[in-house]
Amino acid sequence: MTSNCHAMAGKKFSSYHLAAALRREPDPAAAFQLFLNPPGSATPSSAPFRYSLLCYDLIISKLAAARLFPAMESVLSRLRSYLGPRPREQLLCRVISAYGRARLPAAARRAFAHPAFPEPRTVRSLNTLLHALLGCRAPLRDLLAVCRDAGIPPDACTYNILIRAAAASGSIEHARHLFDEMLCRGIAPTVVTFGTVVAALCNAGQLEDAFEVKQMMVSQYDLLPNAYVYASLMKGLCEKGDVDAAVRLKEEMEGKAELVLDSAVYATLIRAWFRVGRKGEVVGLLEEMKGRGIVANCVVYNAMIAGFCEDVRDPSAAFAVLDNMNKNGCKADVLSYNTLVAGLCKLGRWRDASELVEDMPRRGCPPDVVSYRMLFDGMCAAGEFLEADKVLGEMVFKGFSPSKDGARKFVQGIEREGDAALLESVLCRLARVNALESSGWEKAVSGVLDDPTEPSLEKHLDSIRIA
């Protein structure tokens, strides 16, 4: 189609045309082919195609978003020898984030140092890398090491990520220390910093401290608490069982003109309402939302799905919510499905859960590692080890591994059933995805080794050790 256009225009297909074609092409693999072979470039007499930086930018962004990493890396290599304006750091950030979302921390680190991008790095790509590593659950000390090695002066954003990493690794003390350090270095905390600190304190159950921080941001830093701060506090109160206090906080928000209630605030309350058995009042909350012009998003629907599954133990009602959200133009996300899968498994309905997981790709939402782990655990809990084994095969094929706990229960269950051949094959597969604790498999394996009918296991043991 594209080549026809330029032939009709009687002009050479330039990088300008290529950029337009890349923008139009929805299929990233097709866009990659277009980039490699621009129309007209194959004619023997023609000079090499002259790419513009925009073409590189477009194709790299597209491939990054589609997680077509080998293709993306090959373009990055070409970009390295590209003689033209140097690419912007924003593009590098996109590449790093894509690796972070794919949970590939080593690749994210390599990208940060990629020679296609001109030195020096600014704090912007440093922060992107830190955020990517945080998403990969890298420990705080790794993040601190990255900061030290980069030698880039941190900003408030850097500290916000580090504080969140400290809280995620369970150390409020470290988070506090980082906050103090940032003050010492003359970096002013922002409303985001306070949002992070309040959330960390609430998650740790330190509500009094969290409220103190809310006061302090006003009195000492002249910053107003926003909906993020309120949502964290409301969730913290609900978890302590003080739903009424959470409602009072919502009323406090309503009294402040500068504060806008949003869907997160309602999702928090909806979930809490279900937990305390006030599901009848949820409809009222939804209507109130509507009245304020707040559109229910995935998070709100997911809170309802969780409520119907966990509290009402009524998966059909949860399925109805799923249908409803799709009708209302809100595409169910992986969390919606995983919540349902968890609910079905908890009710022992692993067959229904299995059907739902199988149906997810058709519904436009491929299962993730959590979907598989929950289904696997649900089958193990039901004593359905052969079914669990099938799921395990599919998981391993897709590069996912079961949780350590799930793998342990699975191995113990198969041990109890005494199927040595199955146990052997299972241990090898688990070892391949590194889902075995050494003590766990050693114990299980030694049990089988005592069995003289199972001589081939030693061979597999060696392969496990090498892996």
Place this chain on the structure above:
DNA sequence: TTAGGGTTAG
């Protein structure tokens, strides 16, 4: 797509 909340699991 430089940072924070809210819905699942662990």
